[in-house]
Amino acid sequence: MKILCLSLLRLGDIVQHRWLLKGLRQRYPSAELHLLVHDEFNEVAGLVPEATKVHFFPKTEMQAHLNDPRSPLLFSHQRLTDFVGQLNAESWTLVYNFTHNRQSAFLMELIKADRKRGLRTHAGKMAGLDNPWIRFFNRHFSSRYPIHFHYLELLAKSLEISLPNLPNLSFSNRRPVVLFQLDSADSKKTIEKQRMVSVLDDLAEKLPKYELRVLSDERNAEENQRYFSSRVWVGGLRETSQQVQVARALVTLDTSIKHLACHHGTPLLEISLGSSDPDRTAAWLSGAKVISGVAPCRPCGHREVxxxxxxxxxxxxxxxxxxxxxxxxLDHREDAQLHQVLEGPLGLQIEGGIQSKAYVMFKKWLYHCRIEGQDLVSSLGPQFKKICYSFSESDLVRLASEMEAEYHGFLHVHLLAQNVSLFDGSPAAYQIVDAAAFLKHLPNMLFAPWWQELNEKIEKGHDWAEIESLSDGLLRGHLAVRAFLSKMDVTGGNDVRSAREKADWHFEAARKA
Amino acid sequence: MFNYKLNGNGTKVPHFYSGPLVDFFEPELEGAEWAKDVLRRFSPQSACILGVGGGYHIEALVKAGWSKPLRVFETSQALVHECAERCNYENLEIVLLDAGTTEDLFRIPKFVEMLQSLRLCLPFRRAWTHQLAFFSELFLHLTLRSEESLKVHILHEGHSLSDSQILNPERLARATIHDVDGAIEFNSTSSNLVHRCIMEMIK
Structure with missing residues (x-):
């Protein structure tokens, strides 16, 4: 049996897709598992032991020709035709598309196989959206709104692959080295290096038994050496993987190195900034931590500056x-004061239990209530008597009893999900996801310093334009909440969407002005 | 008139009248740099090179690791002979073009056949000095940027032209895959899918 998996995204995605390969390997222990990646990631070949063979899609080569008048006009066409011919010379039993974009969908149709899973075209038209998960993925994953499913979890459900159990931290055979990955190809996700210099100096004093190393590739070596001098360690992907495997901890931005560390169980702290969204792409590792930047525009769009x-x-x-x-x-210690440090990954593991994301999310929300000393009961009023949420029945009962015990009737968990088999793509299920999205963002919005002033203005009936000018363009989300609250109906999924659209519209108008 | 001169290192440098067809002082280095650039950018199954020069660039390409079939076009018998002596490479085919004009080439079955399976055309422009106009036109043919060559190619593949505006010589010389979109009707669903797949790459 030969299985081909298309992984035509970036390095971080390929590294994450290893978990899907592991799932496939468990299901088909004797199958040949082939992986197709872009040719720019040729270093990946040695880092994916689950794959029998790695094929390289000639993207770099074709792109070099596409706009080059020295190249034959139809070179890329011929090159891709040749490449597809080479792929089709193998007899594929099953092809998976891990990529979920239009290019890979066309490629899926070109590849001959007995069975295909994932987004593909049929006679040039999009097809393959044959289960509710993949429809949800297709519709919502690229949106900037919270979706409450980890990328891997959603992809695995979409492709009907069972993921292996969430891996745990591993503390054995580690050296007293703390690694820092402070470079990212996306400047929105980076933290100022000058600030990190003082953090590292401070840590070096406090933690003399640990060696602090700043990871760097050749390209960024000069800049890193300027800031971190002798702490910089320069190497390629394979050497970096070896470093991460034995390090005591990794502190990283949202990078491929983070995903690499998950395969080694390396204790890690992710600094989540810009468009990085821990909901979607936190480290797939139980016990990994995320320290998340807080701003009303977070997470921003992936392609925006x-x-x-x-x-x-x-x-x-x-x-x-x-x-x-x-x-x-490093101390493996929880610190109640660090409310910015979240648990990761936060995927809504459908089978539930206390590890489930919804549970963590509720707890997090309650945690905010405690540490900020706010009395949400009185500030929000009766509209929160009814909160809809998605859970398995047993989870709901347990969660409800805990909340009732702690908040004396403040949260009455409504069993809306009773007739919904968790997420089945039905309108009710979408409502649940929207309600969850609202709950998650509520604390940050309510505790933002300008919220009180904004709230008063809204209460006094100022028009939208004035409110926008007051909020200095930082309205996204606040307006959504305000509009949402004004509806007083958290079960109305469509209302949530219309409120968001309204907020978006006002936000855009304010920006243009 | 062709002749050879020795440079300061004692290397034979081909000349057309008084103009060298390769770098006079460092022909090997020039060839090596050209080969390095080619290998950095391309890795097709086969390629053709326009212009033999002194054969240094071909020798450098093979030395640098090129292992696919190579076809070299040249108009000078003397240069072909010199190149054949210099380059001992089993996948090398040196083609002497004795046609008067490039249009005449289309009457040579081997040339037409070659156009149909064309992969990559690598110009070595300094070696075109003795036949600049001929090689320039030939280059357009070999990159499917002439009316004749594009027609030969797409007809052989079974495609058809849905917008003949693309055949405008000036437009064709600068054409990119964007211009192909809508101008060529591909013969099969798979060809069309290949094209759409490529268009996604340049979005």
């Missing part, structure tokens, strides 16, 4: 908090 005059989300993480979070990782 930072819209703020200053990098707000990065500035929201102080050097002191970051240093403490790193110390906690």
């Amino acid at each position: 930072c819209s703020q005059p200053q990098h707000l989300c990065s500035q929201s993480i102080s050097a002191e908090i970051l240093a403490r979070a790193i110390e906690n990782i």
Whole structure:
């Protein structure tokens, strides 16, 4: 049996797709598993032991020709035809598309196989959206709104692959080295290196038994050496993987190195900034931590540049908090004061239990209530008597009893999901996801410093334009919440969407003005 | 008139009248740099090279690791002979073009056949000095940027032209895959899918 898996995205995605390959390997222990990746990632071949063979899609080569008048006009056409011919010379039993974009969908149709899973075209038209999960993935994953499913979880459900159990941290055979991955190809996701210099100096004093190393590739070596001098370690992907495998901890931005560390169980702290969204792409590792930048524009769009005059989300993480979070990782200690440090991954593991994301999310929300000393019961009023949520029945009962015990009737968990087999793509299920999205963002919105003033203006009936000018363009989300609250109906999925659309519209109008 | 001169290192440098067909002082280095650039950018199953020069660039390409079939076009018998002596490479075919004009080439079955399976055309422009106009036109043919060659190619593949505006010589010389979109009707669903797949790459 020969299985081909298309993984035609970036390095971080390929590294994450290894979990899907592991799932396939468990299901088909004797099958030949082939992986197709872009030719620019040729280093990957040695890092995916689950794959019998790695094929390289000639993207770089074709792109070099596409707009080059020295190349035959139809070179890329012929090159791709040849490449597809080579692939089809193998007899594929099954082809999976891990990529979920239009290009890979066309390629899926070109590849001959007995069975195909994932997005593909049929006679040039999109097909393959044959289960509710893949429809949800297709519709919502690229949106900037919270979806409450981890990328891997959603992809695995979409492709009907069973993921292996979530891996745990591994503390054995580790050296007293703390690694820092502070480079990212996306500037929105980076933290100022000058600030990190003081964090590292501070840590070096406090943790003399640990060696601190800043990972770097050749391209960024000079810049890193300018900031971190002798702490910089330069190497390729394979050598970096070896470093990560034996390090005591990794502190990283949202990078492929983070995903690499999950395969080694390396204790890690992710600094989540810009468009990085821990909901979707946190480290797939139980016990990994995320310190998340807080800003009303977070997470921003993947293809956008930072819209703020200053990098707000990065500035929201102080050097002191970051240093403490790193110390906690090393001591394997929880710190109740570090409310920015979240558990990751936060995927809504459908089978539920106390590890489930919904549970963690509720707890997190309640945690915010405690540490900020806010009385949400009185501030929100009766509209929150009814909150719809998705859970298996047993989870709901347990969660409800805990909440009732702690908040005396404040949260009455409504069993809306009773007739919904968890997520089945039905309108009710979408409503549940929307309600969850609202709940998750509520604390940050309510505790933002400008919320009170904004709230008063809204209460007094100021028009939208004035409110926008007051909020200095930072309205996204706030307006959604306000509009949402004004409806007083958290079960109305469509209302949520219309409120968001309204907020988006006002936000765009404010920006243009 | 062709002749050879020795440079300061004692290397034979081909000349057309008084103009060298390769770098006079460092022909090997020039060839090596050209080969390095080619290998960095391309890795097709086969390629043709326009212009033999002194054969240094072909020798450098093979030395640098090129292992696929190579076809070299040249108009000068003397240069072909010199190149054949220099380059001992089993996958090398040196084609002497004795046609008067490039249009005449289309009457040579081997040339037409070659156009149909064309993969990559690598120009070595300094070696075109003795036949600049001929090689320039030939290059357009070999990159499917002439009316004749594009027609030969797409007809052989079974495609058809749905917008003949693309055949405008000036437009064709600068054409990219964007211009092909809508101008060529592909013969099969799979060809069309290949094209759509490529268009996604340049979005």
